[in-house]
Amino acid sequence: MIDFELSKQQAKVKELAHQFAKYAIRPISLQADRDHRIPDDFMQRLNDMRSMMTMGEVPAEYGGEGGGVGEIKDKKGSSQRNRVALVGAEELAWGDISVIMSLPGPGLGGPPVQFTGTPEQQERFFSVFKKPGLHWGAYGLTEPSAGSDVAHIRTSCRKDRNEWVLNGTKCYITNGGRADWVVIFATVDPALGRAGHRAFVVEKGTPGFSVGKIEDKMGIRASETAELVLEDCRVPADNLLGGEAAYAEGKKGGFMSAMKTFDSSRPMVAVLGLGIARAAYEAARDYVRDHFVLGRAIPRYALLAEKLADMKRSIDAARLMCWRAAWMADEGVPNAKEASMSKAYAAKVAMAVCRDAVQILGAPGLEQNQLVEKWYRDIKVFDIFEGTGQIQRIVISKRILRDQPTF
Amino acid sequence: MVSFALEEEQRLIQETVRKFAAEELRPHLRDLERAGTLPPALRQRFHELGLGLVDAPEALGGLGAGLVTAAIVHEELAFGDPGAAVALFAPHLAGQALLALGDEAQQQTWLGLFADTAGHQRLGALAYCELDGPVEGFATTARSDGEHWILDGNKSYVVNGATADVLVVFAQLDGISGRPGAAAFVVGRGTAGVTAGARHQLLGLETVEACSLVFTGCRIPNSQRLVGGSDFEAATQRLFARLSLIHAARQVGLARASYEAALAYTQERTAFGKPVAHFQAIAFTLADMHMDVEAARWLTWQAATRLDHGETLLCHEAAAHANEAAWRVADHGVQLLGGAGYVKDHPVEKWLRDTKALALFGPPSEHHALQIASAELGHAVGAALPSASLQPFFT
Numbered sequence: 001m002i003d004f005e006l007s008k009q010q011a012k013v014k015e016l017a018h019q020f021a022k023y024a025i026r027p028i029s030l031q032a033d034r035d036h037r038i039p040d041d042f043m044q045r046l047n048d049m050r051s052m053m054t055m056g057e058v059p060a061e062y063g064g065e066g067g068g069v070g071e072i073k074d075k076k077g078s079s080q081r082n083r084v085a086l087v088g089a090e091e092l093a094w095g096d097i098s099v100i101m102s103l104p105g106p107g108l109g110g111p112p113v114q115f116t117g118t119p120e121q122q123e124r125f126f127s128v129f130k131k132p133g134l135h136w137g138a139y140g141l142t143e144p145s146a147g148s149d150v151a152h153i154r155t156s157c158r159k160d161r162n163e164w165v166l167n168g169t170k171c172y173i174t175n176g177g178r179a180d181w182v183v184i185f186a187t188v189d190p191a192l193g194r195a196g197h198r199a200f201v202v203e204k205g206t207p208g209f210s211v212g213k214i215e216d217k218m219g220i221r222a223s224e225t226a227e228l229v230l231e232d233c234r235v236p237a238d239n240l241l242g243g244e245a246a247y248a249e250g251k252k253g254g255f256m257s258a259m260k261t262f263d264s265s266r267p268m269v270a271v272l273g274l275g276i277a278r279a280a281y282e283a284a285r286d287y288v289r290d291h292f293v294l295g296r297a298i299p300r301y302a303l304l305a306e307k308l309a310d311m312k313r314s315i316d317a318a319r320l321m322c323w324r325a326a327w328m329a330d331e332g333v334p335n336a337k338e339a340s341m342s343k344a345y346a347a348k349v350a351m352a353v354c355r356d357a358v359q360i361l362g363a364p365g366l367e368q369n370q371l372v373e374k375w376y377r378d379i380k381v382f383d384i385f386e387g388t389g390q391i392q393r394i395v396i397s398k399r400i401l402r403d404q405p406t407f
Numbered sequence: 408m409v410s411f412a413l414e415e416e417q418r419l420i421q422e423t424v425r426k427f428a429a430e431e432l433r434p435h436l437r438d439l440e441r442a443g444t445l446p447p448a449l450r451q452r453f454h455e456l457g458l459g460l461v462d463a464p465e466a467l468g469g470l471g472a473g474l475v476t477a478a479i480v481h482e483e484l485a486f487g488d489p490g491a492a493v494a495l496f497a498p499h500l501a502g503q504a505l506l507a508l509g510d511e512a513q514q515q516t517w518l519g520l521f522a523d524t525a526g527h528q529r530l531g532a533l534a535y536c537e538l539d540g541p542v543e544g545f546a547t548t549a550r551s552d553g554e555h556w557i558l559d560g561n562k563s564y565v566v567n568g569a570t571a572d573v574l575v576v577f578a579q580l581d582g583i584s585g586r587p588g589a590a591a592f593v594v595g596r597g598t599a600g601v602t603a604g605a606r607h608q609l610l611g612l613e614t615v616e617a618c619s620l621v622f623t624g625c626r627i628p629n630s631q632r633l634v635g636g637s638d639f640e641a642a643t644q645r646l647f648a649r650l651s652l653i654h655a656a657r658q659v660g661l662a663r664a665s666y667e668a669a670l671a672y673t674q675e676r677t678a679f680g681k682p683v684a685h686f687q688a689i690a691f692t693l694a695d696m697h698m699d700v701e702a703a704r705w706l707t708w709q710a711a712t713r714l715d716h717g718e719t720l721l722c723h724e725a726a727a728h729a730n731e732a733a734w735r736v737a738d739h740g741v742q743l744l745g746g747a748g749y750v751k752d753h754p755v756e757k758w759l760r761d762t763k764a765l766a767l768f769g770p771p772s773e774h775h776a777l778q779i780a781s782a783e784l785g786h787a788v789g790a791a792l793p794s795a796s797l798q799p800f801f802t
Contacts, residue, residue, distance in 0.1 A: 002417070002475045004709040007408040083409050289784045305780035305788040310731075312779055313706065313724035320705035321698070323409050331412075345698045390691075397690035400697055402674055405685035 004320070007080070010087050017088040021095025029096040032222035033374050038102050043134050047104045082264055082326035086271045090319070093275025097378050098222035100272065105129060107175055109137030109183045111261040112199055116242040125201055128180045138179035140170035140202075140228055141258055148391040150185075150258060151194050155230060157186035162237045164200060166230040169212070172385070176226030177211040180204050183241065184230065185258055194255035199241040208233030219377030259336070266339035266386055267325035270346035273382035274319055277350035280357035280375045281311045287361050304360055311353045318342075318349040337399040344392035347382040354379040411705070413479075420472070421479045423456060428487025436488045436754055440613045445494050447528070453495050454527030460498065460518065462649075463506060467514050468522025474649075474711035478656040482704065485660030489761040490614040492657055493768065497521055499567055500650060500802055501531025501593075504575040507646035508591050508633035517573050517593055532571035534562035534620055535802040543585045547622060549578040549592065549632075556592055556632060558600070558625040564801040566768070568618045569603035572596040575633065576622070586640060591633040600625030611760030612768070617801055647770060648719035650802075651726035654769045655707040658726075658733035658762065659700060665733075665740030665758045666696040672744050672753070689743060696739050699732040720782050727775035730766045737762040768801045 006014060024045065032038050038046075092100040106113065106129065113125050128135050146153045155168025166186050176182060181203045187196040202209055212227030240247075288304050321342040328335035357372045358365035365372045383389045394407060413421065431449060432439075439445065453459070462477040463469025470476070484492035493499075498521045505514050520529050539561065540546045547560025558578055568574070574594040582588075594601060604619035635642030670693055673684035683689050706728050710721035740755040741748035748755045766772065774797070777789035 001410060001412065001414055002708055002712060003408055003410045004712050005408070010409070080408070285783055289786075302777065302789060305784070306773065306776040308783060309724075309727065309776035309779035312783060313728045316709070316721070316724055317702040317706040317728050320709060321702050324411050324701075324705060327409060327411050341694075341698050341701065344694070345702055393691040393694040394687070396694035396697065397684075397687075400670060400693060401684055401690065403682070403685075405690060406681075407685070407687050407690070 004323075006087060010080070010084055013084055013088045014091055017091035018094070021091050025092065025095030025099050029099070029371065030369070030374065032096065032098060034221075036216075036221045037224075038099060038222050042099075043102070043104060046099065046102070047134060078330050078332070080330055082267065082329040083323065085268060086322055086326050089268055090271045090275040090278070093272040094279045095275075096222075097272060097276055098220050101174055101220060101223040104134045104136055106137030107179075108139035108261060108265055109179070109181065109201075111264060112139070112183045112241060112258065113137070113201065115260050116199060116246055116256075117201075118243055121201065121238070121241060125181055136175045136179040138173050138176045138182040139261065140173050140176065140182045140184045142170065142172050144169060144171055148388055148394075151197075151255065152190070153185055153187055153197070154190060155184065155186040157188055157198050157200065159188075159237070160234070163234045164198070164237060164240060166200065166202070166208075166233040166235055168230050170228040170230075172215065173226050173228055174385075175224050176228050177214055177224050182228060184228075186230075195249075197255040197258070198247060199258070200235050201239045201241060202230070202233065202235055203239070206233055206235060218380060219374070220381055262387065263335050263339050264326075264329050266343040266392075267322045267329070267335075269382065269386040270325075270342040271319065271322040273346050273350035273379060274315055274322065276375050276379050276382075277311075277315050277318075277346075277353040280354045280372055280379075281308070281315060283370075283372050283375075284308065284311070284357040284360040307356055307360060311356055314349040315353060318346040321345045337396055340387065340392040340395040343387060344389050344396065347389055347392075350379050350382055416472070417476050417479060420458070420461075420476060421483060424458065424480050424483035425486070427453065427456060428483050432484070432487030432491045433754075436491075436757065437751065439488060439491055440757065443613050444616065445491060445614055449491075450495065450497065450527040454497070459496065459521055459526060460502065463502065463514075463518055463522075467518045469518070473715050474652060475708050475715075478652060478659075478707050478711045481653050481656035482660035482663070482707075485657035486664045487660075488614075489657060489661045489664075489758065489765060490612040492660065493566065493612055493765075494614040494616070497527060497529060498531040498573070499571075500533035500646075501571065501573040501575045503649045503653070504533050504591065504633065504646055505573075505593070507649060508575075508635040508639070508642050509593075510634070510636075513593065513631070513633060520572060529572040530567040530570050531573045532565050532567040532575070533802040534565045534568065534574060534576040536563045536565075536799045537561060538563050538799060541584075544589050545577055545579040547576070547578040548581055549590055550581040551629075552626075555626045555628055558592065558594070558622040558627070560622050562620045562622070563799055564607070564617055565620050566615055566617045566801055568616075568620050569606065570616065574601070574620075578622075589639065589643070591635070591639075591643075592627055593631040593633060594625065594627055595631075598625060598627060609764055611757065611762070611764035615768075644719050645714075645717070648714050648722035650769050651722040651775065652707065652710055652714060654765065655703065655710065655722070655725040655729035658729035658765055659704045659707055661758050661762055661765065662696070662700045662703065662729075662733040662736035665737045665755055666693070666700050668753065668755050668758075669693065669696065669740045669743040672747070676747075683743075692739050692743060696736045699736050703729040703732040720779065723775040723778040726769065727772040727779070730762075730772045733762045734759075734766065767798070771798050771800055773797055 143153050158165045181201050184200045184202045186198055189196045208231045210229045212229045215225040285308050325335050325338040325342040328338055354376045358376050361372055458480050460469035461472050461480050462474055465471035505517050537546050550557045576592050576594055580588040580590050600623050602621040607617045673689050674682045676683050707725040710725035713721045737759040741759050744753055744755055747753055780788045
C-alpha cells in the first residue's frame with residue numbers, strides 16, 4: 001500500500017533522534033567546527049545512540065545491535081532498517097553533520113564486511129565494537145588518482161605465502177585516522193580492471209600501514225578526513241574479505257563489494273544532506289518570522305515567502321527520493337539507479353536551500369556565529385563525497401539508456 | 408510504514424489507463440489538437456472505463472478509490488495527451504466542488520448525472536475567477552428572494568463554461584462582504600440568465616473549451632446552494648487542494664511523456680558517429696529529467712495520502728513543485744530534440760505549450776507558495792482563497 005506515514009517505531013526513532021540532536025548535538029556544533037574535533041566525552045554519549053541510526057552494519061548474530069529497531073519486520077516480512085536509519089539520520093544531521101559522521105561503529109566499512117565477509121571475518125571484525133571504549137571502522141576506496149573512476153585504483157596487492165602485501169595511498173577517508181580497521185580496496189593487476197580488485201580489512205597497527213595527512217576542509221571540519229599510506233603492508237590472508245572464492249573468475253567480488261555499499265549508503269548520505277538543508281530552511285523561516293512583521297511592505301515579504309515555500313517543497317520532494325531508494329533496498333529490489341537519483345537530487349536541493357538560507361538572512365548569514373554560515377560550508381561536500389553529482393548522473397544515465405554509452 | 412508499493416487494484420487501473428492513453432489518445436494527439444474538441448465516441452470509451460468519478464464514493468456511482476488512485480489516473484491520461492486529459496474528465500471541477508462542498512442529496516442529484524450511462528454526454532464546470540473582483544470574496548452577487556437565489560455578475564476563464572450540464576458558481580452573498588460572504592451554487596444546464604462569451608483560443612490544451620460567463624438575474628432554487636458543511640472556507644480549501652492534486656498529477660504525466668520522447672529520440676539520432684544520448688551533455692540532461700519526474704510524482708502521491716486525511720498543505724507543495732519540474736522537463740524535451748523538437752512532427756513542442764497552460768489551470772504557483780509560507784510561518788502571508796489571486800487562472 002502506498003504509505004508515507006512513519007510507523008510507530010519510526011516515529012519514535014525520529015522523536016528520540018530529534019531530541020538528542022536538539023539538546024545534545026546542536027549546542028556543541030559550532031565549537032566542534034572551530035576545534036576541528038568532537039569532545040571525547042561527547043563521543044561516548046554518541047556511542048550510546050548507535051542503535052538509533054544504525055544501518056545494521058553489525059548484525060545481531062555477531063553481537064551488534066543488528067538493524068536496531070529497524071530489524072522489526074513489516075507485515076510482509078521485509079526489514080525496514082534502511083527506512084528507519086534514514087529517519088533517524090535526517091534528525092541527527094539536522095543537529096550536526098560532523099557528529100553523525102564521527103559516530104563510533106563500522107561506518108561505511110560495515111557493508112562490505114557484511115556483504116562479502118565470511119562468517120569468521122564478520123565475527124572477528126564486528127566483535128571489535130563489543131569491546132569497551134570507542135571503535136570505528138572505515139572504508140578506503142578513493143586514491144589521489146582514482147576517485148569516481150573506481151575501476152582504476154592503483155593500490156596494489158600481491159600474495160606472498162600466507163600474506164598479502166599492499167602498497168599505495170588512500171585519501172579522503174572518513175574516520176580513517178582513528179579506525180580500528182579499514183576496508184582497503186586494492187588490485188592484483190590494474191590491467192584486469194574490476195576483476196582484479198580485492199577487498200581487505202587492514203587493522204590499525206599493521207606494520208607498513210600509517211596515517212598520513214589529516215585534511216583541513218571547507219566544511220564538515222569536525223569530521224576526521226585522513227590520508228592512509230600502505231608501504232609493503234603485510235596483511236594476513238585471512239583478512240581478504242570473502243576469501244579467495246569471492247574473487248573467482250568473473251565474480252568481480254572486490255568491485256561489487258565496493259559498489260554494493262553505495263546501494264544503501266547513497267540514500268543515507270542523501271538524507272543527511274537533507275537534514276542539513278532542513279536545519280538551514282528552518283533557521284531562515286524562523287528568521288523571517290521573527291524579523292519581519294505583517295505591516296512590512298508585502299511585495300518584499302512575499303518574495304522571501306516564495307523562496308521559503310520553494311525550499312520547503314524541494315526538501316519534501318527530495319526526501320521521498322531517498323525513502324524510495326531505501327524502501328527498495330529493504331525490499332531487496334535492485335536500486336542502484338534510485339540510490340544515485342536520491343543522492344544527485346538531494347544534493348542539488350540541499351545546496352540550493354543552504355545558499356538561499358544565507359541569502360534570506362542577508363549579512364548576518366555570513367557571520368561565523370550563525371550556523372547557516374557553517375551549513376553553507378558543510379553542504380558542498382554532499383555534491384562530492386559518496387560519488388559526485390556528475391558520477392551519479394553517469395550511473396543514472398547508463399541505467400536509463402538502452403545500450404551502454406562510452407562516455 | 409513508508410511504502411511505495413501499489414495495491415493490485417491500483418496497478419490494474421494504472422495499466423488500464425496507460426493502455427487507453429497509448430491507444431486512444433497519443434496516436435490522435437494532433438487530430439484532437441486540430442479539431443479542438445473530443446469526438447463523442449472517445450468520450451464514451453473513456454466513460455465505459457468507469458474512471459470519471461474515480462475518487463467519488465461508491466454510493467454516488469464513483470469508484471470509491473483514494474486520491475493516490477486518482478493521481479495515477481490523471482498522470483496516465485496526461486501522459487497520453489494533457490489536453491485530452493482535461494477535456495475527457497467530464498465532471499471536471501464541478502465534480503470536485505460537489506465532493507468538497509455539497510451535501511449528500513446534492514451529490515446524489517448532480518454527480519449522478521455523470522455516473523449514469525449517458526454520463527459521457529455531460530460536462531461539469533466551475534466558475535470561480537473574476538477580473539473585477541474585490542481583494543477578498545467576489546463581485547458576482549447572490550441575492551435571496553426567499554425561495555431562490557439570484558446571481559448577477561461576470562466570471563472569467565471557465566472550462567466547459569458554454570456547454571456545462573452542471574455548473575458550480577462562486578458568488579458573494581448580498582450584504583456580507585469579504586470571505587464570510589463567499590458562497591457557492593449549482594446551476595443546471597438551460598437555466599435562464601447565463602450567457603457564455605466567445606471561446607478562448609489558447610497557447611496549449613487546444614481540446615479544452617473555455618469561455619467567460621455573464622450572469623444576469625439567474626434564478627436558482629435554494630436547494631442548489633452548496634454550503635460546504637459547517638465551515639465553507641475550510642471546504643473551499645479542500646476543493647482547491649483536490650484541484651491542485653489533480654493538477655500536479657497531470658503535470659507529472661506531461662513531464663513523463665516529454666522525458667520518454669526525448670529518451671527515445673536521442674538514442675535513435677546519431678551525430679559524430681554515435682547516438683546523441685551517448686554524449687554526457689545529453690545523457691545527464693535525461694538523468695535530470697528522470698529525477699524531476701519521479702520527485703514530483705512521489706510528492707504528489709504523498710500529498711494524496713495526506714489529503715485523504717484532510718491535510719491540504721502538501722497539495723500546494725505538490726502543485727508548485729510539479730509546475731516547476733514539468734516546465735523544466737518539457738523545455739529539455741524540446742531542447743534535446745533541437746529543431747525537430749520545435750516543429751510539429753514531434754509532440755514535444757505541444758507539451759512545452761501545454762505545461763504552461765496547465766500551470767494556469769487552477770491557482771498559480773505564486774498562490775501555492777504563499778499558502779505554504781503562511782502555514783510554515785504561522786501567520787497569513789497573502790490571502791487564502793477565496794480571494795483575488797495575483798494572476799487570473801482557469802478553473
